[in-house]
Amino acid sequence: MRKPLSVLLVLLVSVAMVLAACGQGNSGSGSGSSSPAASPSPSPSGSSAPSPSPSESPKIDYPTKAIELIVPFAAGGGTDAVGRATAEALKKELGVDVVVVNKTGGGGAVGMQDGLSAKPDGYTITVVTREVVSLPLLGQAPFQTMDFRFIGNVNRDPAVLVVPTDSPYQTAEALIEAIKNKPGSLKFAASVVPNYYGIQFAEAAGLDFITIPFNGAAPAIVELLGKRADFGIYNPGEVKAQVDGGNLKPLAVMAEERFPGFPDVPTFREIGYDIVSGTYRGLAVPKETPEEIVKILEDALAKAVEDPDLIAFMENSFLGRQYMDSETYTKFIEEDIKILTPIIEIAKQQM
């Protein structure tokens, strides 16, 4: 009786260990992966052997071991998808494992803070999102935006104004007109609070509408389809299914240029409102990281974003690609601090 029981016990513990290891989030390491699904599937990651980059700077021997990539949001979200695709592509460029670790909590603050307090040796990289700007401005983060050294941007998605297809407002102008005529009565189903898209829309167009906040785009879209709200502002990936299915109609895009996925939809600038907003995801390391390491990572990322697997994955997932190098990205972030500061002041007053 005793023997089989102890075997069972050992089995239980080892299963627990394996699963816990899965939770650590490696997943992509091809042949070495613990999941049985990895072996039969010719995953894009496992197919190509890591090729050591020949032109490595002689001064510093980096990288020599696995790099940890912190994703400050849960597995399964857009940030996680971008992080994993980037990790796979970086692995090919750097010749070492890039292991994704999801460190959730604090709307991104926990993971980003973990990334900042790691040793500045380039072996811990953080995926940063727009929250790297907004959380410090809100006073909800223990760090400052510029504590990071930004390596480069990978993904950028504009915000899209949508209405139900059978809405009485078939253009952005008509909707804005209607909101102006009936101040404080039209309803905006927001996917997150505080909602910078909504605030920016209201401020730039001088509008007064009701914001109903939801936890994510899906329940907000249900509110729209159920005719309990009049319009919504989301990212393209969140509305693609509904736009394709003919349930939602995009009216205008908050971007400098038209969004390739919705070529017929005008930008806000085209219709006379200077509204540019959206979300972005890039990589960053602590400020103290040596210059040579930043340069190696920047070069690797520049090549990684051209990786065909990454491109295919991002396109399939409806995630927009927009690479920026370290200098451009840092300027972009500084610019976004200026854009978000007045918006967050308004958000704070509404709290």
Add this chain to the structure above:
Amino acid sequence: MDSFVQLLQGFATAGTWENLLYCTIGVTIGMLVGVLPGLGPTTVTALLLPLTFGLDPIPAIIMLAGIYYGSMYGGTITTVLINTPGEAASVITALDGYPMAKQGRAGTALGVAAIGSFVGGTLSVVGLAFVAPPLARLALEFGPAEFFALIVLGLSLIVGLMGKSLIRGLIAALFGFILSLIGQDPITGSLRWTFGQPHLMGGLDFVTIAIGMFGLSEILIAFEQKTEAGAKIAAKIKGLLPRREEWRPTIMSILRGTGIGFLIGLIPGSNTVIPNILSYTVEKRLAKDPPRFGKGAIEGVAGPETANNAYCGSALIPLFTLGIPSSPTIAILFGAFIMHGLTPGPTLMQTDADLVWAIIASMFIGNLILLIMNLPLAGMWARIALIPPRYLYPVVLIICIIGAYTVSNSLWDVGVMLVFGIIGYLFRKLDIPLAPVVLTFILGNLMETSMMQALIGFQGNFLGFFQRPISGTLLAVSILIIALSVYSNIRNRRNLLGGDAEE
């Protein structure tokens, strides 16, 4: 019967050796994921999603869906055996499943859970196959006001779970409510009770609390028993099947669980815990002798375990018909569709009908595989209950710690779990029931959010709740239930409070 022919074609597709293989892999991973507390199907489907990129869409989605419903089977195992919920959906099962294990009936609890899961899972897939489109429109009618009314209804039923003393039950319920307030205000985004701690910004995690309060406190209580003689372990394992006189109530509770799970699954924004809570409370209300609940009532395992599997099938209806992911795991399945160039929603049934039917057929097959795996395994797992505590509890402790760690890959959650283990221990010593804490914790947040969302929509008018047909009806029923409880309380004080959720 057009759909019937299509379903047969779906079986032909799902029955190819490749798809069968991926279905088996999926449900097996799902079951293992369910066994380990903390690690949920959402995380694992997300981790495996990139690996399916090289696969065809059909095997990829068959496998990911298998993880999703397979985890509902696995979650029961740790819950029943070591009082540590393997999955959020299994928390309710702990109330009666663990007492059953203590009586040597772990095998029966697992057996009934497997059968109920199979029945619930299969019937809800039948619903998914044949009645999905008309039901989908109902889902859109379910806004925040209706959601609020549903939770009020749930809470009005929960009064019966309060335990021996109404005051102690209320203390527990309010404690859970207060815990649910921690974190970001769902309406304004401002921070409440976070004390500048970023880990608290997103609130406390339900699974972490449940692991601590149920699993760890069980170990702490066991420490008090000096010798092994004190810690009573089951002498031997009784059969996998219910006793003869238990069959009828068990079957009835499985059928009721199927109905409840199926209906709740249609509601966007719901989760697997809600059907379980409702099913448990309904079973307790309908039972001839409610005090039995909490001491190993078989209906208390059969109903909820069925409900969460029925939920899984019908929760796919909003995805297939409207393109709306109604829970986090389904959101990842949604991502899998998009990644493979498919758009879930009304057009999917027209453009890729063969794919949809293959997935539906694979869910029949997957549920059957799970039943075949689980019934014999139930006997094997049940033997864990025979392991002397001095060997078992260290392992349970390890599982609790690993489980809490995997919630967000940080020691923070391990600390939270330990704190709640101590709180759970103190509550047990003070005879305060644990169930209301976790129930109001999970419902409190949903209730607050949906009430505020609805009120914003009604521009502050509380009467709005009664002006919409579904929410008005649900609230009227809740008021009726509360009124009847008060009435019966006046007539017979002992009756209302007679039911104990816990010892």
